[in-house]
Structures are given as C-alpha cells and as structure tokens.
Amino acid sequence: MDFKIVSVDSFIIYFGDFIDEKIALEIKKAYFCIKKLNLEGIIEIIPSYTSIFITFDIFKYDFETLKDLIKQNINLQIDENFEEKIVEIDVYYGTEVGFDLEYLSSKTTLSIEEIIKIHTNKLYDVYAIGFLPGFAYLAKVDEKIAFPRLSTPRKIVPKGSVAIADFQTAIYPQQSPGGWNIIGKTTFELFDKKLENLSPLNVGDKVKFNPISKEEFLVQGGVL
The missing domain is CATH 3.30.1360.40 (Gyrase A; domain 2)
Known part of the structure; x- marks a missing residue:
C-alpha cells in the first residue's frame, strides 16, 4: 500500500x-x-x-x-466471507442501437454474432463508479474484442448504451457525450438517487450480460 x-x-x-x-x-x-x-x-x-x-x-x-x-x-489477509452479488442485465445487440458493431466486426475480423457471444460469455467485475452518477466501470473485456476509444467522441450517446473502451465495458446511465464503442442497449436503470452511491451496482459486484431479441427489448420498454 x-x-x-x-x-x-x-x-x-x-x-x-x-x-x-x-x-x-x-x-x-x-x-x-x-x-x-x-x-x-x-x-x-x-x-x-x-x-x-x-x-x-x-x-x-x-x-x-x-x-x-x-x-x-487494514488486513489484506482477512478471510471474510464476502457476499458475491451477480447482477444480470439484458442487452439487445442490434445494429440499430449498437452503432459500432459493424465497425468492430470489420476491424477484428469477428462476426457480429461472435462479438456478442464473447461479450456475454463472462462475468465482469465492477471496479469503479464514476464519470456520471451510476456509470460503472466493468472489466476485463476479452482481448479479442478490446478496442480503443473513438478518435472523435459522439456528442450524444443514448441512455442505456452498452459500450467497450480498451479492456473496459460499461453502460451509459443517461444520455451524454461519450467516446466508447457502442455495441448494444439495455433498459436496466443504472441511476437511482435513493441509493447511497446512486447505482444498484457497487464496487465488488459482478455483472452478467444476457443477449435478448429486439422484441424482448421493446417489450421491456426499450427505444430504438
């Protein structure tokens, strides 16, 4: 330390x-x-x-x-039985909402289906909360789909956009500018002012992304 x-x-x-x-x-x-x-x-x-x-x-x-x-x-040898909370988040990985899916596919030589499978095939640790209230930094993304930030950030990234930047992945809790690669969208609410850290995700939690169809996304209240 x-x-x-x-x-x-x-x-x-x-x-x-x-x-x-x-x-x-x-x-x-x-x-x-x-x-x-x-x-x-x-x-x-x-x-x-x-x-x-x-x-x-x-x-x-x-x-x-x-x-x-x-x-x-501080005792780093502590053998406390930390409760591991896994938060499952449904994501629609369609090109209508995943603005950079086709670009990532062309640059990585992976099909869009392969990118989706790789992104949803693991648990991500919540390492930090910041940038925006409820914005959780998740890692590590598989090196096959790790990709640098956009050279020119977007002026508007829709709320709920699921994105990748280098070895990190995240969800935009509200509409904002942003330079991450957008690969999907969720209706999961990341911002709750009633919670202590303004988010249902806390450092130490794990996140599992579940791919859903366009129809399921729209039924959940999703907007294309």
Missing part, C-alpha cells in the same frame, strides 16, 4: 498500477476494513481500479494520524 496526499483533506491509497483481479480483491478487503472502522471524521471513501480515494475532516484528523490508523486496521 502506498499513501499519497492529494490535498489538505484527501489522499489516495494505491495497491498497484494495472487492472488485476488480485488487486481488486485487496481493494475490496481494504475498503471493507476502512468502512468497518466507522470513523466519523471520514467524509468519503471511493474505491477504484487500483486505489482508494479518501477525504476527511481536517478538524478531526491530520494526514499522518489517519494514515497510521488506517494502516493498522
């Missing part, structure tokens, strides 16, 4: 510098330990791919005191 000061009231704990399941598990354990302390002076704890960002009340703690307290209480 490497503690780095960000500002007078915040710091980051680094666990590595690349996307990795072992690092993700360490972050999950550390996040659990910090939350379990239930310290009144900690304002925000934000886990990400390789780090945990913490903001704190400077009238209750200074950096060194809080750093020592957290280091003493």
Whole structure:
C-alpha cells in the first residue's frame, strides 16, 4: 500500500498500477476494513481500479494520524466471507442501437454474432463508479474484442448504451457525450438517487450480460 496526499483533506491509497483481479480483491478487503472502522471524521471513501480515494475532516484528523490508523486496521489477509452479488442485465445487440458493431466486426475480423457471444460469455467485475452518477466501470473485456476509444467522441450517446473502451465495458446511465464503442442497449436503470452511491451496482459486484431479441427489448420498454 502506498499513501499519497492529494490535498489538505484527501489522499489516495494505491495497491498497484494495472487492472488485476488480485488487486481488486485487496481493494475490496481494504475498503471493507476502512468502512468497518466507522470513523466519523471520514467524509468519503471511493474505491477504484487500483486505489482508494479518501477525504476527511481536517478538524478531526491530520494526514499522518489517519494514515497510521488506517494502516493498522487494514488486513489484506482477512478471510471474510464476502457476499458475491451477480447482477444480470439484458442487452439487445442490434445494429440499430449498437452503432459500432459493424465497425468492430470489420476491424477484428469477428462476426457480429461472435462479438456478442464473447461479450456475454463472462462475468465482469465492477471496479469503479464514476464519470456520471451510476456509470460503472466493468472489466476485463476479452482481448479479442478490446478496442480503443473513438478518435472523435459522439456528442450524444443514448441512455442505456452498452459500450467497450480498451479492456473496459460499461453502460451509459443517461444520455451524454461519450467516446466508447457502442455495441448494444439495455433498459436496466443504472441511476437511482435513493441509493447511497446512486447505482444498484457497487464496487465488488459482478455483472452478467444476457443477449435478448429486439422484441424482448421493446417489450421491456426499450427505444430504438
């Protein structure tokens, strides 16, 4: 663990510098330990791919005191029985909504059907929530369909668009600009202001994408 000061009231704990399941598990354990302390002076704890960002009340703690307290209480050997939540999300992978499917197919030499099968054939870990409220960064995408961001981002990406950028995949929780490759669309709601982190997905959860037909998508309230 490497503690780095960000500002007078915040710091980051680094666990590595690349996307990795072992690092993700360490972050999950550390996040659990910090939350379990239930310290009144900690304002925000934000886990990400390789780090945990913490903001704190400077009238209750200074950096060194809080750093020592957290280091003493993080146990990466903890054998806690973490509940694994798998969230299943239906996706329509049609070219009407998957704007970049044909382009990815031509660049990867895979058929659209093969791209869909590869994308839906695994569980994705939720590594971080950010960019937009409810925007969950999921990884890792199979290297066969991993593809760089668009050179020119779109001004408008429809709500519910399922996308790929490099080894990450995600769902746009609302209409917004974006530069990820769009391969499908879902009616699954990613933003809920009643929830603590504004999303039904939390860091540490897993996501399974299920391919559905156009008819099923429309019955669910989907818009082409």
